[in-house]
Amino acid sequence: MKKYKLYIVASGLALFTAIGISSCTDKFEEYNTDTSRLTELDASAVGNAFAASQHRGVMFSWQLFNSLFGDLQAQYFGNIAQNFGSDRNVMVGNWLNGAWNGFYNQVPALYGVLDNTKPGGPAANPAVYAIANIWKVRMYQPMTDYWGPIPYSAVGNGLKQVDYDAQDVIYKDFLTTLAKSTADLQAFKGKNVLGNNDLIYNGDVDQWIRFANTLRLRIAIRISGVEPALAKSNAEAAVAGGVMETNAHDAYIKTTANNINSMNQATAWNEFRMSAAMESVLTGYEDPRITKMYAPIEGTTATYKGIRNGYTQVELGLPANQNTKLSNVNDRFTPANQNTNPFEVIMSAEAWFLRAEGVLKGWNMGGGTAKTYYEKGIETSMKQWGISDAAAIAAYTASTKTPIAVTGAVVSPALSDITIVWSADASKQLEQIITQKWIALWPNGVEAWTEYRRTGFPKLYPRMNSESLVVSKDQVVRRVPYVIGETQTNPAGLATGVAKLGGADNEATRLWWNK
Template identity: 65%
Template sequence: MKRRYKILSLALITTLAGSTYSCTDNFEEINTNKTKLTTLDASAIGNAFAAAQYRSIQASWQTFQSLFADLQGQYFANIAQNFSSDRNVMVGNWLNGAWSGFYGTAIPPLLGVLDATKPGGSNENAAMYAIASIWKVYMYLPRTDYWGPIPYSQVGNGESSVEYDTQEAIYKDFVKTLATSTAALQAFKGTNVFGSNDQIYAGNVDKWILFGNTLRLRVAMRMSKVEPALAKTEAEAAVAGGVLSTNADDAFLKVTANSFNPMNQATAWNEFRMSAAMESVLKGYVDPRIGKYYAPVAGTTNSYKGLRNGYTQGELGAPENNANATSNVADQFLPAVQATNPFTIMYASEAYFLRAEGALKGWNMGGGTAKDYYEKGIETAFKQWGITDAAVITAYTNGTTTPIALNDMAKTPALSDIPVKFSADPAKQLEQIITQKWLANYPNGHEAWAEYRRTGYPKLYARINSDNPDSPKSAVVRRTPFVIGEFQANAAAANAAIGKLGGEDKSSTRLWWDKP
């Protein structure tokens, strides 16, 4: 059996027609030569980039994000009685499908673009290469944050075995790539690259520079415990280069009837509901975003209810955990608008919370204080969700209420004792920053889980039950194990990758950046 990420022969057999964002339907693989790339002509590069953007989000979204990161980051809790990943089970076929979906459908078009625009071509190609390289980092980041070592630098090499890179090597290549790419784009400021084939910024180079720098800041912060000096250098350089600062710069993936929002599609399957963690915090802070994120319980107008993560099949059958007794997502995330609701890639508010944490560390984040960036992050996050009343934002920012205890079957205590108002106690400031970033980044479960592992915040609830002896109910799942398909088809490389982990191939083994 050939590994799906080796199927790298790419060609476009039709051209973009009709809606400018339907192009992903027209991009297909022709498996005539499975060891090298078919050359893309100039007219095909844009379609290939569009395919890479959409497929990196759509491919196995349910089995990659919804059933793992969204539950581990506690934006949602599972209500499907036959599903076990919310009890820390590393369901092998789900993870295997997520892996093959990424390497088999998302990576091939991206590598086609990079190959067709590699250095040495036209000026326009140089800009395309830089933007595609930034997107490559975005694509790979959550994958290495699941598994640690993954195939990265050698993907597409045409060999019978594809080596895994260490996570340290991958992260250091991330920051190098982002620095090089944003620098290369300086020569193209004010211009447009990819045009309507770019489903995020419609080819706006200036916004890609901001996005690339913000991604560099995110990556730098992630490795701040294990590489503090390098992290500081990279973070400061990213901020100096310009990061996302207004909601007009937010990154969303455009969708259509032919390339729909996979989260909206998945809500039709009734698999998840509001988590108890979100209920405790949003209600405790009297947060007006609660109705933007979640829907009231069926038959009510303003009653919201979450549930704990990790209930058994029997406990999920209890009346109070029924789908109609708990809060679904808000209307914005329902199937009816799957062709119009854009998929969230990155918010400007995240950049402010990253800068707030950097300021706490003594880094130069642009001259402001941690409190300045924290409060600006809250303001920007509120405005993103259409909450623009200055008095409402100010009242929330100065709020002194705290998360609440829940009257549920587990008699769940309050999630934390921190208010929104920025504390004078340095020991509480980081928890406040990460908690507000967790709220602001909804529904990006990848970041929620990664930052929880890195910082321990917000102080999420223990699972009610765990069916995974490597990650008991009081433990944090630190990673997902390597997939079975790799031990079958890429055995030598997969086995060698275990030695690059720094521990056993278990869910309890910490990643390179995940230091106590």
């Protein structure tokens, strides 16, 4: 099998050595022990390196990054593994360290693409360079939304100390990068530049422009509470440039026997089940998407049960909390389909909800109303999940149903009194938008948790117990602490991150966009 040397990214976080990429984009091997210099990426391997950065750039350490933190904090799932503490707000150091390393061990592939395709690079290609920069933003955004200041601009500096960038600096660079990349891609509209080495859009430049503009809109909304003018100008420019609108624009990572869906793989480990929050909302709304996301409990055909987040080890042993009494994921998300189930990156429904919120802020989101965009978001999400009957979608959108109380090991009240039908009460409209957005984002718990921290919606249950020293069961985890590996390999760099955090290095400190 032909192998290529991949670009080395030297960092105080770790010294990323050259690794081989096969022509199938599935194997990383042939470690190069010469770490004294950077090596040039063979031009013919650029496409393979980009494919590797896509698959591993969003599915790195999925269990540690997504399942054990974001998914539980977003209350998409509840933990059922008795020895696991993160659902009780325990910031498990080894898990977070693994998630951190899982990310930074994957960035060399992308940096190899960027450094070789940049102007003057050995494989200079302005279209690939622009797309790779767009993907860099998507890769780094969840990391800064977990930790705040992180190594960003100094990654690959070849020094033992890698300083951290403040989150506001990172976010503003995101916006600048996306604006420039979409502008640079205008000359390539209607063309294909990566072919099947692009695991999302098969090299379609027009799709990447929409993807980038949607990401720019997401970021603009994210910072709207701290940089309203910058947020408004970027959001309006993103919409004017064309964002994702239909399911044909949805971004999925293709999976194969060699590039599996990591979520599917993890469902075999019996660590989580449907949350009580999802049960309250989806069953209360009689939401048809529940059958697409979750499975009925064993021995039934239509009974869905969730679990409250934060049970103690003893409480997890209660009869009502046994895994057979709770809803697992739909078969689509089980290991049997890990080779074929594509991995969601950004869905078009999100763009409609972003635009709806933008209208509430008084921004020009294309001339429609918040209600119109809200309903379009619901429709687009329904169709994404295979629910295409127009009458059924219309009936759901007009429904006055609300979340309901749920019964398990404890009786839990209705999560909220919010309806589906668009409210004339302006004080309820943001909650409606974010609640439906929360449903539509499933199973992307990382993004859902981020939006919950920003808005306080949807209303979620307090945890049954919290073992955090700084966040009670009634409070929200705002970030995760820095990792032990950085104290050992990059202590001076880590100190720059703590200094830019604006608070203690713990889970109670709010991120910059959440001040």
